[in-house]
Amino acid sequence: MAVIKTDLLVIGGGSGGLSVAAGAAQMGADVVLLEGHKMGGDCLNYGCVPSKALIASGKVAHTQAHAAKYGVADVAPAVDYAAAKDHVAGVIAEIEPNDSVERFEGLGVRVIEEFGSFVSPREVKAGGDIIRARRVVISTGSSPLVPPIPGLDRVPYLTNETLFELREQPEHLLIIGGGPIGLEMAQAHQRLGSKVTVIEGMKALGKDDPELAAIVLDNLRGEGIQIEEDALAQEIRGTAGAIEVETKDGRVFKGSHLLMAVGRKANIDRLNLEAAGIETTRTGIKVDAGMRTSNRKVYAIGDVAGGLQFTHVAGYHAGLIIRSALFGLPAKERTDHIPWATYTDPELSQVGLTEAQARAKHGDGLEVVRFPYTHNDRAIAERKTAGLIKVMVVKGRPVGASIAGYQAGELINLWALALANNMKMSQIAGMVAPYPTVGELNKRAAGAYFSPRLFESSKVKRIVGFVQRWLP
Structure with a gap:
């Protein structure tokens, strides 16, 4: 049985694991990656990518059947379900090379197509090999939870x-x-x-x-x-x-x-975590704010860590690991700036605190700004006016944003940026957005925060009146 020594062992070739492996290898670390199933993990093969591809097929069919409001005759779509699944497979195939064994070997990663199982705190068995690593990252993701419903x-x-x-x-x-x-x-x-x-x-x-x-x-x-x-x-x-x-x-x-x-449930069954002294919780592997497990040489990221289960969270965790495991710098997870979206039509997105959470935390110090899609000219032109943006504001800074409506998943990006950088509402209001865009909703929401302060304030009116009397 061969013994492979490496700087970093990554268990799991999903989104987070691939990000860690690629980043570490390109920065000069010796990296081994284990993947016993499909490179790309759930996101590429069973989740984000195929679901959005099938949603796109459904959107086209729906548009054909509801075109009259745009001056185009409605037609009954001739749906070929198998062909729609061919479209899904084609989308996966187009993205797949980015996550392939060949690409990662080209980056300098040693890829072993086997599942990994701990045999000691620093050693993992994979097929006929034992990998002894200075640091280990577990990124095995999650799988569908099937409850024990009778029958x-x-x-x-x-x-x-x-x-x-x-x-x-x-x-x-x-x-x-x-x-x-x-x-x-x-x-x-x-x-x-x-x-x-x-x-x-x-x-x-x-x-x-x-x-x-x-x-x-x-x-x-x-x-x-x-x-x-x-x-x-x-x-x-x-x-x-x-x-x-x-x-x-x-x-x-x-x-x-x-x-x-x-x-979803965390994929931990194959790992033999007890051999490595790694503790678990009801939702996955127990980690601290730096994503370290109870074994200080082992990290867990993404779904398997039992927190927010999103592909972009795994990618965020990967950045923390690069900072900590490669450079020895402090890295601490935060979740207040993590957005998520549901890709229904209309879409639904969230970052930071919801209104209920913000009221519970900030009480009377909270202001809730609301702006409807019905006041956005681009949404009117697209006939997509069913929607609302709500921003939770405390002392002039957003602490959360909730959006339902057309392109809500895109609109939430600005508020994620604002929360990540502790920005003020005045900075959002100062942005100039091209007209007409759906993105104007964010600026208008920020403007709605200042409107009562500017247009309903007797103090502001007195100041303007005074200035006007003295201006030449």
């Missing part, structure tokens, strides 16, 4: 790991889970011609601002998606093509296919 083990079901392989269009797709994954796939399939029922045990989009979530949910229901809340699945029965979900309150929902979208 589920006897009924065929889909997860995000199998959905994109499906070539036969579901006649009626049942989705258990009303979070981002469930609702994105619900709308995509509804627009492609399937009937869809979403079954949510609590509240759909329950982690987002309820006022803004309602804007999204109203539109989804308007498109024909049945969204059932407070519907905790109690039993599942049936066969392929004829599946029933019974909820705790006795409601029964029938469909042809079942998608489980209730959450």
